Amino acid sequence: KNQVEQSPQSLIILEGKNCTLQCNYTVSPFSNLRWYKQDTGRGPVSLTIMTFSENTKSNGRYTATLDADTKQSSLHITASQLSDSASYICVVSLTYGQNFVFGPGTRLSVLP
Amino acid sequence: NAGVTQTPKFRVLKTGQSMTLLCAQDMNHEYMYWYRQDPGMGLRLIHYSVGEGTTAKGEVPDGYNVSRLKKQNFLLGLESAAPSQTSVYFCASSYSRQGNSPLHFGNGTRLTVT
Numbered sequence: 001k002n003q004v005e006q007s008p009q010s011l012i013i014l015e016g017k018n019c020t021l022q023c024n025y026t027v028s029p030f031s032n033l034r035w036y037k038q039d040t041g042r043g044p045v046s047l048t049i050m051t052f053s054e055n056t057k058s059n060g061r062y063t064a065t066l067d068a069d070t071k072q073s074s075l076h077i078t079a080s081q082l083s084d085s086a087s088y089i090c091v092v093s094l095t096y097g098q099n100f101v102f103g104p105g106t107r108l109s110v111l112p
Numbered sequence: 113n114a115g116v117t118q119t120p121k122f123r124v125l126k127t128g129q130s131m132t133l134l135c136a137q138d139m140n141h142e143y144m145y146w147y148r149q150d151p152g153m154g155l156r157l158i159h160y161s162v163g164e165g166t167t168a169k170g171e172v173p174d175g176y177n178v179s180r181l182k183k184q185n186f187l188l189g190l191e192s193a194a195p196s197q198t199s200v201y202f203c204a205s206s207y208s209r210q211g212n213s214p215l216h217f218g219n220g221t222r223l224t225v226t
Contacts, residue, residue: 004154034214043116043202043217089154100215102154
């Protein structure tokens with residue numbers, strides 16, 4: 001069964017600290033892996049997209065890594081800000097059909 | 113540039129009532145999707161469209177119908193609402209399905225069925 005798992009379920013950090021969110025997937029055949037940020041009451045917004053051949057991609061203070069061999073990805077947030085408080089969703093795309101497999105998200109709270 | 117706009121933002125229905133959710137995008141995207149988001153679960157695909165006049169079933173299509181008469185609009189209908197359809201519904205669009213084409217989401221419709 002195609003599945004995306006994320007850990008931790010929730011995380012609380014202090015402003016200015018770094019953090020890393022994890023994503024494990026059992027999706028095949030794999031096309032690409034995406035990270036989205038979802039603010040409360042809003043729709044998800046794309047942060048990064050990585051194909052099979054890419055093992056890291058950055059978007060400002062956000063850096064995503066991909067290990068296609070172990071089927072793991074991580075999202076590292078550097079020097080966190082209050083505005084980083086949101087849910088972060090890992091999404092894996094298959095090479096066929098219209099299916100994107102969404103993880104349940106990690107809820108990040110950044111406190112002052 | 114509005115992106116993806118969903119209406120209404122909130123709605124409360126009684127069991128058995130019907131309603132239509134409207135999604136409009138101004139990015140000339142071919143692909144449009146309807147998802148539902150429930151607590152503790154990832155977004156699940158209800159129906160999708162690969163172009164004007166086309167629709168197809170996703171992972172959880174039962175109890176829903178869709179139409180895409182115009183390229184910019186994608187409508188989601190509930191003919192006879194059930195409490196199990198209480199959820200947050202998101203519409204999304206994309207230029208293509210693969211490569212570096214991200215999904216662009218609306219801000220959702222929160223639906224409660226009593």
